[in-house]
Amino acid sequence: MVNFMLNPIVLPQGSALRRRHIVPAQYRLEGYDETYDFRTIAYDVIWIERQKALLLICPKLLNLEGLVKAARITACGHVLPRPRIKRYRRHDEVWIPLAERPSEIGFEAEGLTLRVKISRQSHEFDGKNVMMTKSKDNTLVWIQDWLRHHVSAQGANAALIFDNGSTQYPLSHLQQAMENVPGLEAAHAIASDFPFGSWKASKLMHRSMFYQAGMLAIARHRFLHAARAVLPIDVDEMVTGANVFDAALRSRLGYVTIPGVWRYSKLTDDQTPLHADHVWRRDPDAACKEKYCVIPGRWFTDTVWDIHGLRRYAFNRMVLRDDVRFLHCEHISNGWKRKRDAAAGALLMRDAQSEAALGGLR
Missing domain, CATH: 2.60.40 (Immunoglobulin-like)
Structure with a gap:
């Protein structure tokens, strides 16, 4: 190893x-x-x-x-x-x-x-469909369910997680949790205990958040430069629908964007939510900013990987898919940035498509 x-x-x-x-x-x-x-x-x-x-x-x-x-x-x-x-x-x-x-x-x-x-530079991820994210103190069951879903539903076979100084468990426990997910041919947790950057500002709140951009750059240049395809999303985001890795490979620009919708667990504060509990939606549906899947090293994608797309997001709408989406699970969070809305239950309705997509995690 x-x-x-x-x-x-x-x-x-x-x-x-x-x-x-x-x-x-x-x-x-x-x-x-x-x-x-x-x-x-x-x-x-x-x-x-x-x-x-x-x-x-x-x-x-x-x-x-x-x-x-x-x-x-x-x-x-x-x-x-x-x-x-x-x-x-x-x-x-x-x-x-x-x-x-x-x-x-x-x-x-x-x-x-x-x-x-x-x-x-590493070649551990060459030719693989890679899940990539950063994490701090996310429940290990959440991480495993996130990986299991994308192995089963999207054909992911590798994962790279930058651990931003977790205190609830050692890095070795995260590494072992990743290795225990069937279907992953390469799985690596990397210690990256740097200041994340502050959102505590009345304006320009994202200007100081250097960490995530830096980890994306390290992933691109050091680890994932020869991956088949890379899906950089968060642990609370679950891609459903068509195979997004294959879609990116077929794309002329070498990347596709994925629309997102919020999903809720309708649990009380004393209950521990799982992804599979997130089968409730608002009416009308609440959308969130798109994410993307990218093929490294193409003429168009040999550029900065940002949080929600490439090249200042100018081409995001052009490559937005209508046969795939991600479910943004509101309560898969330890509240590091904001308290997630646990009181939305009375406003929600059950969503059959989400229930079907996440049912394999039960």
Whole structure:
């Protein structure tokens, strides 16, 4: 069993250096700083074989960009060339030409000296239909049911989960839970205990959420670059209908988008909900933002993977499927962001299609 680890660059706790705020002070609410990432320079440092280059996948560098540009970065006793920085909406990428993969690099800047191991690209997921997500303290039964459903209903045969510092169980328990799902040929849980970013803002609330964009970039460049197809959705989202992996493969653009609707469990607060309980809907139905399935490395998809689509979502409507959808399960949540609506029961009606789609989990 391969145990994957990220190789980050993180400023020491006592360092005076830190990332400046991206959201102005007048919009930050109480508690904003608690989940803001002040210290991470790079989530992972990867040698990319095709480009013969080191890739640092970073939160938005902001003022730390000058630090990276001025840093003395060495490998095998040689100073590396000046980096090239690609700036994106919620993460940055630092590219440095390097013909061969070293075991580690030195990073020296403003009195700071760090040694950083180098990650290599994985081929564990090559040719597979991969479920990919991030998770923190999600009930292991939820994760297994989420995987079981997509193995059975969608033909998934691999899973990659970035664990964002769970405290309810060790990473080994998540790994074992994934491995116990029949039909998965590759299953890996990867520790990624970085600040998620804060939603506690009156405006620009998503600007600081660097973590998810960073994990998508790591998935794309390091782990899933040669996957057959990738479905990046959350544990509370269940795809039903036509096979979305096959649909993406047939798509001219190499990706498809999936419409979503909210589903509810109609349970009381003292009951533990499961996906299979989410067979209730509002009338009229309550829609949510679409998700997507992507084929890595196509001419159109060799770009940033975002939360809800590619290329700033400009083409989402063009590739939206009408033979597939996902059920967004309201009560599959530990309430980290908001308290889910447990009092909606009186407004709901039973949905036969959802009951049929999730019935296999009973």
